[in-house]
Amino acid sequence: MNMIPPFDVVTFITAPWAEAWESSLWIVVMGFLVNAACGLVGSFLVLRRMALVGDAISHSVLPGIAVAFLLSTSRSSGLMVVGAVGAGLFAVWLIEFIHRNTRVKPDAALGVTFTTLFSIGVILIALYADQVDLDLECVLYGEIGFVYFADSFALLGMEVPIPVLRMAVTLFGLLILVLLFYKEALVTSFDPVLATSVGISARWMHYGLMLSLSVVIVFSFESVGAILVIAMLILPSVTGSLLSDRLAHILMMSGAFSALYALAGLHLATWLNCSPAGAMVVAGFLIFCLAWIFSPRRGLLAQIRKGRGSFTPDVSGKLNPGLGIKN
């Protein structure tokens, strides 16, 4: 197979920064911002065992985005956000509706809902290809590679691409939200009953989380597509949780991981000439595997060294992911 170019350390490191260094810079910045924002929201999803709700929403926003494109010919981000957030929240509501009103289990309700909405989105895009400025490849793996070529905005003497700016504002807003509501988010994730008893509405926190999740997903969508975004939601915090027990540490670590993913992904993508968004997730997955094996306290090696067998496997083979739905 002559598909993989020969590996050369110097080229691997310098190639992205040689000629099109500006493009590389913005890819890394955008990659970092997307990963960090997703990681921030994702930590709370993972904590609440709702990782797959992220999956559902990331697929479900597609029809919202497509309809927004149909209604306004330009890429007006306001309408897009409204459409996508609407579709995302609709999906959450629909899953609950099906689960509550019938005996269909939450996992199946989730599977039915998001695939349906996603299909509608794909059909809209395929049918109105000339009116929707979004192709199916973008849905699949995003176009972060072209972020430099997006419209830009002069800021402090620099031409900042608008998607980057948008993502930066989103991340900033999220950070403020997390700082403001850290305590509430933590207690509602850990013990909703306790939260209610001390006067924190677990329901509002739930919908607040879903709302921020939808917003983050919409802005990440163009860069990384509908499916890779799931990895970015889960990877940073799960990798962090292999290394630490404290949520605050995990959140900080996921920020650092985000930068690492973005940088490693860019180099990987330049070397192999493949999709940068895909490469970032592959890099993240590899880092996760390293943490899984070598984590000093929880790694596979640590478990073997202590001479302990593995965890008792779950014999039933049944999975019961939480979906944030109270029965």
Add this chain to the structure above:
Amino acid sequence: MSPQAPPPLEIHDLTVAYHKKPVLYGIDLVVPSGQLVGIVGPNGAGKSTLIKAILGLTPPSSGWVRIFGKPYRSNAKRVGYVPQRESVDWDFPVNVMDVVLMGRYGHLGWLKRPGKGDREVAEACLEKVQMLPYARRQISNLSGGQQQRVFLARALAQESDLYLLDEPFAGVDVATESAIVTILGQLRARGKTLMVVHHDLTTARNYFDMLLLLNMRMVDFGPTDEVFTYDKLQATYGGRLTILSQVANSRSQKEENVPLGR
């Protein structure tokens, strides 16, 4: 003197651990034939774990279990099992008859389907638990007591010699409880051996011939009159064994984690 028949259940130095945390320590037990045995102990004493370990559902860390002198796999047909009611999804698309027929599966070979004979056995078992009129009902439309009766009928359909029942009296009505007790008595009268996980001390004394007091360790095992004493119950439910459980906890937590985000 003829060679003695092997006991229905023999357990030797059985230790079971969940997620590295031992829940049962070195259990030694020989259950004689034709006895109705109650397994009694506080919450988290490992009562259900013992049943699961006997069945091989939870692999033991050490020790062994023999059923009529053989490992479980070779004598599975001689064991009937009533799991906890919550262990299954009652929305599953089967009716009462289907569930009871499952008791016959152990007697059918591969590729065989339950035949007319099996249906007759299943109907007779349903009759015994007074559930025959409900044979065609979907299982989610049953009350808790009725669900438990169906599980009992399924175990009866297994036509085994040793029965293991996990909390058959949990959450059932008075009528069902007395019906189950009657059936257990009939089974014992036919020479079957029964082991029943039970959580209610007030009735344990009347229901069972023998009691197994369990709290991570086997506290005692013997005829109810000898075992059901203040001292022994105190040893089972009282404070003495909490140290053992604390040690087990801290031992597992040293390498284990505190839950995420505390």
Add this chain to the structure above:
Amino acid sequence: MHPNYPCRGLGLALVAGLLLLAAGDLSAAKIGDLSDTRFWDQLVRFFSLRDPSLRYTLTASLFLGTCCGLLGSFIVVRKLSLMGDTLSHAVLPGVALGFLWTMTKNPWAIFVGATIAGLLGTVVVHWIHTTTHIKEDSAMGLVLSGFYALGICLFTMIQQLPTGNKAGLDKFMFGQAAALSAEDLWMIGIITILSLIAIVLFYKEFLVTSFDFGFAHALGLSARFFHYLIMLLLALSVVIALQAVGVVLVSALLITPAATAFLLTDRMHRMLIYASLFGMGAGVAGAFFSYLGNNLPTGPFIIVAASTLFALALFFSNRYGIIPRWIRNLSRDRRIQVENTLKAVYHVREENAFSHDGIPVKALGDRRNLSPSEVEKEIRQLVRRGLATLEQGEPEPPPSPERKLFLTASGWETACRIVRNHRLWELYLTESVRYRPDHVHDDAEEIEHLLGEDTVRQLERRLNYPTRDPHGKLIPSLRDLSQTPFAGRSG
């Protein structure tokens, strides 16, 4: 009724599919090559089955519907739906590696690669879950997106290759049933028949391991073996469905028809058959719309068709549908209204010591705290149901509030029955459950409409055939009914 041979009907459908295939000339152009896009022409072409490649597509849809419906039913009842989703995304790098292996779109190489990748994905989920504290949902999300990302990297690399662009690998993303080749069809057929055989042979083992894993193990069955067998078949069915439905949506072909069937039936063998039929229907419908639109991706259309069936079942299923249940609730509420009105009539008559047969409409309104127009409505309900008659008065509105209302025999009987239920229950609560007499009324208000005759008999026996309720009022028993001076007015 007999749970045997759940797949007999399916066998017939499959044979029909095969005949359809055999009827055609296999060497015709693919649908995608058509230049004709006129709607009516396409419609006619579709239904005349003139197009041999269309026959391919339809046959494939029938097979895939069967296969995915059968296996999907098992994963839905085992709550493994999201495992199907994980598996379907995890096959992607395998598809790419299978392509790189032969450098052509060789279906067998892709099949092997995809199956291995899919199984590896499920194994990794299991490993992560069993060796760390990470929960299943996160583990599935990780594997799903991690494997998918690897696949995306490989795909974008392949597209740079000289042969890459012609590979048509993008068809694996959203599916293009029209691009199915004869070899693909063979593969689909073989896997479907294998799954069918496995499920027919091991139906009882699959059933018991899915329903009650512990019990299956206790029976001496190798529950684990059957679990892995299902997972293997699942992986195979995902892989064969890739071409037609695409990586992203193949899980829906497993879940949606099965979830639809789950809303319609309470027996596993019927669920298997329904799910297969829905799967087939969705497949054919998807192929149809994709054909009309000329070369649109098939997957989304198949899924939307399947979801439409699901929505229909969700709303209209006789057993679990939302609308039938809503109607049942509505008619129950109306019955309770009527019964409450009848009870009010009883109470009014009781106040008069049953001296007058008819009661003024106004008294009824006062008793139930209703406005005159509401009372009129209630009375119309009673009259329509043949439970009461109105005194003939001036017919034109406004109706006089002094008109008299008479209950018919059946109306009177119902009124007595409700009052009896109410008072019996109050008595039961005070006597047997030791409620205080002033705490029992509200509970009895609800229970009176729900008590069946059997329960009433039991209550009467238990309370020793009482005649007075805790408030000292008469409990009308059916025995008394015939002796009451009033025996109703017929018409």
